[in-house]
Amino acid sequence: MEKIIIIGSGPAGYTAAIYAARANMNPLLMDGGLPTGPGDLGAGGQLMITTEVENYPGFKEGITGPGLMDEMRAQSLRFGTRIVEDRVTRADLSRRPFQLWVNEDRYEAQVIIICTGANAKWLGIPSEAALMNRGVSACATCDGSLPIFRNQPLLVVGGGDTAMEEALYLTRHASKVTIVHRRDQLRASRIMQQRAMDHPKIEFAWNSVIQEIHDVSLGRVSGATLRDVKTGETRLVEASGVFLAIGHSPNSEIFKGQLEMDEVGYLVTHRDVRTSRYAVFAAGDVQDRVYRQAVTAAGTGCMAALEAIRLIESEGANIMEAGTEW
Ligand code: NDP
Numbered sequence: 001m002e003k004i005i006i007i008g009s010g011p012a013g014y015t016a017a018i019y020a021a022r023a024n025m026n027p028l029l030m031d032g033g034l035p036t037g038p039g040d041l042g043a044g045g046q047l048m049i050t051t052e053v054e055n056y057p058g059f060k061e062g063i064t065g066p067g068l069m070d071e072m073r074a075q076s077l078r079f080g081t082r083i084v085e086d087r088v089t090r091a092d093l094s095r096r097p098f099q100l101w102v103n104e105d106r107y108e109a110q111v112i113i114i115c116t117g118a119n120a121k122w123l124g125i126p127s128e129a130a131l132m133n134r135g136v137s138a139c140a141t142c143d144g145s146l147p148i149f150r151n152q153p154l155l156v157v158g159g160g161d162t163a164m165e166e167a168l169y170l171t172r173h174a175s176k177v178t179i180v181h182r183r184d185q186l187r188a189s190r191i192m193q194q195r196a197m198d199h200p201k202i203e204f205a206w207n208s209v210i211q212e213i214h215d216v217s218l219g220r221v222s223g224a225t226l227r228d229v230k231t232g233e234t235r236l237v238e239a240s241g242v243f244l245a246i247g248h249s250p251n252s253e254i255f256k257g258q259l260e261m262d263e264v265g266y267l268v269t270h271r272d273v274r275t276s277r278y279a280v281f282a283a284g285d286v287q288d289r290v291y292r293q294a295v296t297a298a299g300t301g302c303m304a305a306l307e308a309i310r311l312i313e314s315e316g317a318n319i320m321e322a323g324t325e326w
Contacts, residue, residue: 012284
């Protein structure tokens with residue numbers, strides 16, 4: 001039986017591994033394996049599709065997303081973390097030790113830390129995939145201040161709080177931000193709607209969807225064809241960037257029916273990192289629908305590891321039932 005299995009290899013997972021390994025817990029980390037597409041990024045998670053990370057403290061000149069994940073992985077290995085380069089396919093959290101499967105291989109753990117993240121949703125059109133990281137992004141806070149977007153017109157897709165927040169953030173750098181929304185009413189909270197509507201640099205393209213992003217042949221974003229969903233009319237708009245803000249999907253599928261989650265699938269945590277099941281912790285984006293930053297994920301990864309270490313030390317050889325209250 002493993003003391004601690006960490007599922008996931010984003011900032012939360014690696015940070016949990018660094019803390020657990022330094023506390024001699026000999027953690028095993030399942031890294032998610034190879035990516036299978038934009039909705040399934042595999043090892044490293046969302047940071048693997050982030051170009052420059054300029055807001056992670058400690059890197060004053062910034063660092064690439066994949067570079068940051070390489071550093072974290074190397075740091076976790078340095079203290080003895082063992083890494084399984086594959087994804088967990090099934091979990092049984094009904095009794096302890098908990099059981100996890102990677103295809104046919106079964107693992108047992110006294111404590112589990114879930115750091116499986118949340119993937120940004122994408123439109124699913126070919127030009128979007130072709131121009132990803134070349135002007136197409138799903139994170140304005142990560143990419144918005146890059147030079148290619150400075151003083152340029154930009155598009156934000158979505159009508160929720162994230163879209164409003166990202167559009168407002170982008171106004172610091174852009175010449176103009178157009179929010180493209182598929183309906184004529186926003187889903188965002190009233191205060192965020194008002195802020196966006198009042199902003200002189202923000203415009204709205206109502207009842208509109210992106211049909212195509214240009215220009216794949218140039219290898220950069222030069223604009224998009226918008227389609228009015230009511231009239232079917234199309235029009236070309238100029239833009240140097242397209243920011244998707246159409247929601248995230250937390251990677252919690254394998255825990256359905258076993259852990260409390262909200263209507264979207266985010267794991268519900270109390271006391272910051274405790275799930276509804278004793279000795280199962282969650283950290284990072286899989287339990288955070290608000291901040292979703294590398295630094296906040298790392299922070300909760302640290303908290304989950306410290307809590308896990310405390311739990312293991314307090315249990316000693318006396319392993320409590322999975323249904324224990326906490
Ligand atoms: P939401 O699910 O709230 O909004 C997603 C938006 O994207 C909706 O307007 C939806 O349109 C649109 N959309 C979804 N799929 C498509 C598609 N395929 N094509 C075009 N448009 C699409 O996600 P958010 O990320 O905005 O917010 C998630 C949660 O996080 C919310 O509870 C939000 O309040 C919270 N949040 C809070 C913040 C804060 O308080 N500062 C900041 C950010 C998020 P439609 O409306 O038609 O369904």
